[in-house]
């Protein structure tokens with residue numbers, strides 16, 4: 001059973017921030033992680049601040065040149081269904097489609113997935129390769145930071161007391177191919193054993209690859225632009241990127257996989273990803 | 280600091296009927312439907328968003344009612360399995376489930392009907408893949424899924 005809890009649905013961001021100052025207050029958007037955690041007793045907030053009434057969080061715009069803005073109320077099915085987004089940044093919809101089920105995606109939000117900060121979060125790798133930033137509001141005003149600075153550890157973020165993520169901002173989308181791949185034990189309900197996202201711009205010779213579920217936070221590979229410039233051969237590039245991946249991650253043994261298997265799968269999935277986006 | 284209440288007043292429309300209720304904030308929408316409104320057609324399987332037995336349609340979209348709090352749905356419109364058949368007349372989809380043996384123990388059926396009906400409402404002529412995807416969040420321990428998919432397909436083909 002869920003323990004007794006207070007509930008408040010503010011009409012303004014200021015009211016939300018004020019309510020979030022309370023000891024043990026938690027924002028709730030989709031609630032698909034939070035409510036289950038409350039049921040298990042792993043999280044016991046005293047006050048739920050329902051942010052679904054806030055207009056500032058209900059924003060969405062997608063434009064290749066000026067980038068993409070996604071508010072905290074936007075759910076995952078929206079990212080899958082939006083035709084414009086599918087066109088300019090398909091990796092978001094691909095990542096979202098791998099999350100849970102149709103029913104849960106009607107509630108679950110992109111920003112909830114990021115704030116939950118699971119090392120296996122399926123929306124995170126795409127955010128890293130796209131260089132997304134999060135816009136945070138709180139008692140001391142607004143601040144922005146890169147996703148890689150926002151996610152600080154297992155289930156840990158840089159959010160301070162009373163702060164709330166309002167939206168994510170993705171800068172100009174590079175021309176080129178992008179993809180998300182996920183290794184899971186069974187399709188649909190399982191979390192990722194390994195997930196990878198990548199984006200390659202052949203004209204600018206930039207290559208970004210991020211691996212999830214293989215360290216305390218997603219790992220954005222360093223030095224991939226240089227690799228991309230050094231070789232035009234896709235097989236060689238795949239092998240070298242896979243080697244780089246092996247060295248950059250720090251997987252653990254858990255219920256879903258051994259560390260050794262994760263390391264192997266990270267290497268296999270990085271190769272598959274490179275073949276998909278670099279050829 | 281402001282005081283915040285553990286009891287929330289909500290106003291919802293369920294299968295066309297208006298309700299104004301006071302609910303504890305820790306009550307799930309599933310328990311609200313089953314224990315407050317006595318609409319026990321919606322089932323609780325896992326209680327953690329994995330089986331789809333508790334699927335209802337909230338503001339036009341299928342969702343798992345066990346992962347939502349009743350407090351969150353103030354002002355919403357809800358459809359449950361009880362609202363499907365009208366005047367003892369089953370819907371085409373319900374009839375097709377019977378004809379294709381889409382149910383055995385029946386525990387998963389209300390959830391499947393809500394997911395599938397919602398698919399047919401937004402896409403009257405879905406492909407087999409789209410059907411499978413739409414009900415992939417609904418688990419069935421009895422039928423092996425094939426008769427369920429066939430039942431949904433039969434309705435889709437009849438409409439088109």
Ligand code: FES
Pocket residue numbers: 322323324325326327328329330331332333334343344345346
């Ligand atoms: S009871 Fe809600 S998904 Fe299983």
Ligand code: FES
Pocket residue numbers: 381382383384385386387388418419420421422
């Ligand atoms: S008919 Fe028994 S679970 Fe589906």
